[in-house]
Amino acid sequence: xxxIIDIANPIxxxxxxxxxxxxxxxxxxxxxxxxxxxxxxxxxxxxxxxDDYVIxxxxxxxxxxxxxxxxxxxxxxxxxxxxxVKVLADTLHPYDNVxxxxxxxxxxxxxxxxxxxxxxGARVKVVANLPYYITTPILMQLLRANIAWxxxxxxxxxxxxxxxxxxxxxxxxxxxxxxxxxxxxxxxxIQVPAAAFNPAPNVDSAVVKLTPLxxxxxxAQPERLFGVVKGxxxxxxxxxxxxMLQTYGKDAPVKEKITNALxxxxxxxxxxxERLDLAEFTTLYLALRAxxxxx
Numbered sequence: 481x482x483x484i485i486d487i488a489n490p491i492x493x494x495x496x497x498x499x500x501x502x503x504x505x506x507x508x509x510x511x512x513x514x515x516x517x518x519x520x521x522x523x524x525x526x527x528x529x530x531d532d533y534v535i536x537x538x539x540x541x542x543x544x545x546x547x548x549x550x551x552x553x554x555x556x557x558x559x560x561x562x563x564x565v566k567v568l569a570d571t572l573h574p575y576d577n578v579x580x581x582x583x584x585x586x587x588x589x590x591x592x593x594x595x596x597x598x599x600x601g602a603r604v605k606v607v608a609n610l611p612y613y614i615t616t617p618i619l620m621q622l623l624r625a626n627i628a629w630x631x632x633x634x635x636x637x638x639x640x641x642x643x644x645x646x647x648x649x650x651x652x653x654x655x656x657x658x659x660x661x662x663x664x665x666x667x668x669x670i671q672v673p674a675a676a677f678n679p680a681p682n683v684d685s686a687v688v689k690l691t692p693l694x695x696x697x698x699x700a701q702p703e704r705l706f707g708v709v710k711g712x713x714x715x716x717x718x719x720x721x722x723x724m725l726q727t728y729g730k731d732a733p734v735k736e737k738i739t740n741a742l743x744x745x746x747x748x749x750x751x752x753x754e755r756l757d758l759a760e761f762t763t764l765y766l767a768l769r770a771x772x773x774x775x
Contacts, residue, residue: 721749
């Protein structure tokens with residue numbers, strides 16, 4: 481039996497690209513990872529075992545998919561590019577525990593798909609090299625889906641990874657940090673240089689591990705909470721008070737309600753949004769709702 485050369489081997493990657501006349505498509509955010517140590521690090525970060533069901537997003541030519549197939553029980557990969565789906569039928573043919581679905585992950589009924597493929601109640605891990613131009617929408621869909629995720633390990637632009645993992649008061653801390661923090665704990669797992677890809681992107685990348693959690697205070701409509709957060713960060717250099725006036729209005733009755741809400745939440749009007757953590761924003765949201773300024 482001929483030795484199987486890893487898809488991620490730079491020589492084999494180039495051979496596959498040449499064989500199929502492939503070029504990375506900017507519209508799909510394609511870059512092909514050719515560093516095996518990074519791929520092994522991703523599998524290790526996700527703690528993949530032979531009992532695990534894994535969803536992959538954007539398998540490309542199958543470099544990461546192959547490593548997942550070797551470690552997991554079953555892999556369900558979503559690929560939007562029909563040309564890549566045909567390539568994957570070839571590159572992944574040695575693995576009978578992989579199914580490639582030609583669909584846009586943002587348009588998939590994930591809970592139903594998981595139930596159909598893995599069985600009702602299956603705990604699932606997500607591993608993906610996300611297209612950088614739609615990283616945030618995909619993350620939000622995954623985190624908000626009614627699915628028992630075990631963990632989510634995703635590669636993204638380093639700048640976005642820093643925002644997910646940012647500390648209160650730092651430049652990177654903001655709306656995305658707080659939105660993700662409601663659903664999961666984010667941890668930087670691997671830093672990935674541009675040279676690990678073919679072709680090399682213009683930015684460095686990073687792998688982030690998200691461990692789902694139940695927020696300390698669960699709100700019935702979290703999107704309303706995120707709306708308050710977004711409004712509070714509308715002008716980062718302005719005080720919370722000024723941003724709230726811009727959001728809710730400046731007439732006397734509204735100012736009184738804002739004052740009452742801030743007092744009830746124990747938050748100084750002069751503070752900037754970047755100084756508040758998720759718990760404080762949640763308290764503020766509930767106080768604003770009690771004053772009738774939000775639902």
